[in-house]
Amino acid sequence: MDRACFAQSPDLRTASSVSSSLPDAPQPQTPTTPTNSSAPAPSNAPEDITLSGTPKRFLRDQKAIWTSPVRVQPLDAIWLVPFAVSTGVLINSDQHTMTQSLHISPSDQKTANTLSNAGIVALGAIPAGAYTWSLFNHTPQARETGLLAGEAVANGLVVNQAFKFVFRRDRPLVNNSQGKFFNSGITDSSFPSNHATAAWAIAAVVGEEYPGWLPRLTLYGLATTVSVSRVIAYQHFPSDVLVGSATGWLIGHYVYRTHHNYSLTPFSSRPTFEDYGAHRASKTTPTNASSSAAPVLQGSIADLPPDPIPDRKPLPFDPDPDTIGSTNVPMDSWIYPALERLSSMGLIPTQNVGIRPWTRQECLRQLQQAEELADRPDAFSPGIVAEAHRLMTDLHHELADEPVSYAALSLESVYGRFGTIAGPALADSYHFGQTWWNDFGRPLGRGSSFIGGVSYRAHYGRLFFYDRQELQHSPGNPAESPEINALINTVDRVSADDPQIQPIPARAAYDRQRPIELYGGVAFAGNALSLGKQELYWGPTTMGPLALSSNAEPNYNLRFVSTRPHPLPFIPSIGTYRFDIVLGKLSGHSYPARPWYNGQKASFNFGDYLEIGFTRWSVFWGQGHPITLHSFKQNVFSFNSTGSFTGDTGSAYGDRLDPGDRKSNFDFRYHLPGLRKLVTLYADAYSDDDPNPIAAPRRAVWNPGIYFARLPFLPHMDLRVEAVSSTGLATDFGGAHFFINGVYLDSNTNKGFLLGNAIGRDARAIEGRTSYWFSSRSRLEFGYRQNKGGTNFLPGGATITDGFVNNSFAINKDLTAETFFQYERFLIPSYMSGSQHNVSARFQLTWNPKIGIRR
Structure with missing residues (x-):
């Protein structure tokens, strides 16, 4: 049976002379709204990624990148605030890092510089090789990987050069690593790092095209090696590398998510928490059966949009705790003596005090275990249960009442x-x-x-x-x-x-x-x-x-x-x-x-x-x-x-x-x-x-x-x-x-x-x-x-x-x-x-x- 039949209306199924002894499945009753018959049917056709289309995509990308600040939302503070604080702290400590923390000999600096260049070549060879392979074989994903990686690098370097032109920061080997801004020549600005930007842009695109722990470990490991080597080689400050890496990673992900053809790999990456249960190949819902039939018949099952169900409510976010990052509870917090006392009363048998601090997620796990054991009948004396509940009230307010979020x-x-x-x-x-x-x-x-x-x-x-x-x-x-x-x-x-x-x-x-x-x-x-x-x-x-x-x-x-x-x-x-x-x-x-x-x-x-x-x-x-x-x-x-030393004592x-x-x-x-x-x-x-x-x-x-x-x-x-x-x-x-x-x-x-x-x-x-x-x-x-x-x-x-x-x-x-x-x-x-x-x-x-x- 043709896969397109899964999306046809009953009338179309009859006309197609497809026979079956099974009755038709009931169709969802979707309210329809009148539409203009002259309006074009929505198209789910993905963008064709070609070499000739690169200049047009590049210009669109540049426009989106430079206008992105006007689209910043309050929720973006989740990553903007940590990034801004980290950058500020690093800029403030750059001179101390380069003069007091790092003491690298000139020969080792040269070796690190060579290593960073070799890392860039190794990373660049991956998309270049993929694109070359696609010229002689029908491998559209390899072709897309090569073109989008190159496009991400070009976008990142243009942004970097603009930053360099504005900030003109001295290199670490100038003026005792003072790292003064608005002081260097335009062509020798240190901030941000081009090597880091290019490395992380390539890693972001290729890592999304070919997901999996081993490819991503290799790609991001190479990108990290390039970034760290630039600091060890005294070519850049840590803040230069951080901003360059973030720029490359963000632009790489933007290029991939904007231009990637999801029909090649409809589930190549896990949907975001907002899209669980829905295909990422299309977010367009046809307004009626007749307008959806034509595009559906021409595509594959991967192009089908989800059925529109107006009363459908999004599922609550219920993540696996192992997949959500959790910070440590400070050691001067009241949480530790409270949990340790509960454990000593026998309510947290899996508690481990030898390795601390604990994450908030681990403290919540211990609290949940204590609550479960305290509720077991006849497992503990009434006095222990009463004392435990006195302790767990504050713990529950601090740990369990906080909404779970991605x-x-x-x-x-x-x-x-x-x-x-x-x-x-x-x-x-x-x-x-x-x-x-x-x-x-x-x-x-x-x-x-x-x-x-x-x-x-x-x-x-x-x-x-x-x-x-x-x-x-x-x-x-x-x-x-x-x-x-x-x-x-x-x-x-x-x-x-x-x-x-x-x-x-x-x-x-x-x-x-x-x-x-x-x-x-x-x-x-x-x-x-x-x-x-x-x-x-x-x-x-x-x-x-x-x-x-x-x-x-x-x-x-x-x-x-x-x-x-x-x-x-x-x-x-x-x-x-x-x-x-x-x-x-x-x-x-x-x-x-x-x-x-x-x-x-x-x-x-x-x-x-x-x-x-x-x-x-x-x-x-x-x-x-x-x-x-x-x-x-x-x-x-x-x-x-x-x-x-060869004597009887130490060195x-x-x-x-x-x-x-x-x-x-x-x-x-x-x-x-x-x-x-x-x-x-x-x-x-x-x-x-x-x-x-x-x-x-x-x-x-x-x-x-x-x-x-x-x-x-x-x-x-x-x-x-x-x-x-x-x-x-x-x-x-x-x-x-x-x-x-x-x-x-x-x-x-x-x-x-x-x-x-x-x-x-x-x-x-x-x-x-x-x-x-x-x-x-x-x-x-x-x-x-x-x-x-x-x-x-x-x-x-x-x-x-x-x-x-x-x-x-x-x-x-x-x-x-x-x-x-x-x-x-x-x-x-x-x-x-x-x-x-x-x-x-x-x-x-x-x-x-x-x-x-x-x-």
Whole structure:
């Protein structure tokens, strides 16, 4: 039977002499409206993509591109705002990136330049080859691919040249990478990058013509290589490449969606959420049967429009969570302690605390699991169920009440914080101590400080973006005395050949703007690949994990993480796993400057009660150390820890062949038998240069803890006790054993703050916290901590005692007030004579408005 018969009216079917023993299917009753008989029938014929038609299409494209700003809609803010913010941040940091972050030799710059040119040639060969093939074979899609890719490149380069003519930005090798605008010659403008524009235009068109994860991975991988190589070659700034890449990608997609013949591949790409269930080959609906018959008979089944059903309502958007991008919940959010308490009451057996932060989607999954288990009859005592519902009310409002959308831009929070420290403050946990713990490396010193912040998040399908900016006022710091500098040189320098550590100069009160977190990425199959300034929290403790915590300012990194638990392969009934792989750059180091770090963590849940995690990470590269694939391989896979040194100890400072300062961690969390819904035991362990702390527990730092989710006769209260020791279990190793390395003298720090637990070197501490929960957002917490430093590190040792009160109060559903009060007493003879004390307080007001644009 002719396929066209599927769309013929009954009269036409009779006339066509097609016989069938089956009765005719009932036809939909579609209301008709009178039409002008002289009006031409709507045509579904696709545009013929030919070489001769290219100039006409090109002119139409240019008109559409240059007039596109007048068609900007409010919903376009979903991608325009993140793009504008990212561009502004990069322009502001371009000089720092090119002069401080990148140090590429001239020969490597030349190699990178050659690589970028080769990448463009390789990408261009794909559509060129496709078009050449179509000249000798009947392959209309290959012909279209070649023509549209070339058209997209031409459109992009014309736009780029216009931008270059206007902005005239200096190249990175001019004027110490100042990147001045309106300064260079017209023919040598850096902004934006032509290479990036051409590469991403080709990748966008070819990736749409031939979809699939492997072709797109290859195409976008090549385009990314071209873009990054232009920066490494010192031909462009990062902002040049970002704007060029975005221009090419947008123009490439516009050219494809405007000119592509969907009859060649009617379902070549998934319809947008607005078009689910409808063919993309045509959006024209005939007004009556007679006007539709002629064009239908001449086409194929792929050209048929959907039946018009006036009463048809669009289906609600119900996506697979794995296909929608989701940003992380900040680690200072009230969501974490609330979800962790629910898990300790047995309501979230699949929770994994070893790898955080969690995405909003993962927090919602945990909440839904808790709600489901709490509703099971006789599974939990009435007291646990009642307490759980007190916690889940706020969580449901924050996570479950938010509309599900394919694309969204949301203002997450606006907050202001005033703090003051009356008395001498400790601000160097690497040597002496720290008055305020786990504060994202914010300004810390005697006097008053102020913070004003705003955060917003966005997603578009699988893509996501997050930005949290702060304006910070610091009281400044006094100059480091010669006596203190001499002491630091004594305890930090491993040998007499190590560099002399310079004293910290005085700094008056100052203001600065900081992105606390700024990243973007793509989600797929329960995983996420992200790039930017993002926090890592690898451990179950509240004092702070020993590897990576919220004590220091987050760093810039490339991260590949599983955003939810995955069933174990081959044995899914046993449990689940998660992983986190990261490559990032540290800041604030001097000995050596500009080191990098890489880390890999795997965490497993066995059954409902046991979680185990293994971590391997390392500080490596930096000034004086080659940034090569060979050095990376040596760091990750070799077992040699001495570089080129042949003695009994580690490498000397400055050894170019040293593989890096490698570390390992082990952590677990266990719900105690008989008290599964009340008591949780957990621990975090850290080791330098051992494959894992459990291989040599006496040479490791241990941080055990116990958590009581509810107290007897006090169901609204919990209790947490933790202890940590960096002195060694059996022997006091002093201050040169943990968190420091002979090649990396300020190893486990970022901008002067310890990356992990603020306990410091050669110290022991115990901390207790108890809270009264009014709700998830309203809580009153009392805490005590004492930190004792060993005499093998600081002469006379150290004793630091803190008592603190933390309070959060939900004023209404969107406004929260937080207060913090602390009394601190410390005795550190090598730092200040006699006993010292300070009183500090903070007040913060946070507005979570739930204002956004969604579709």
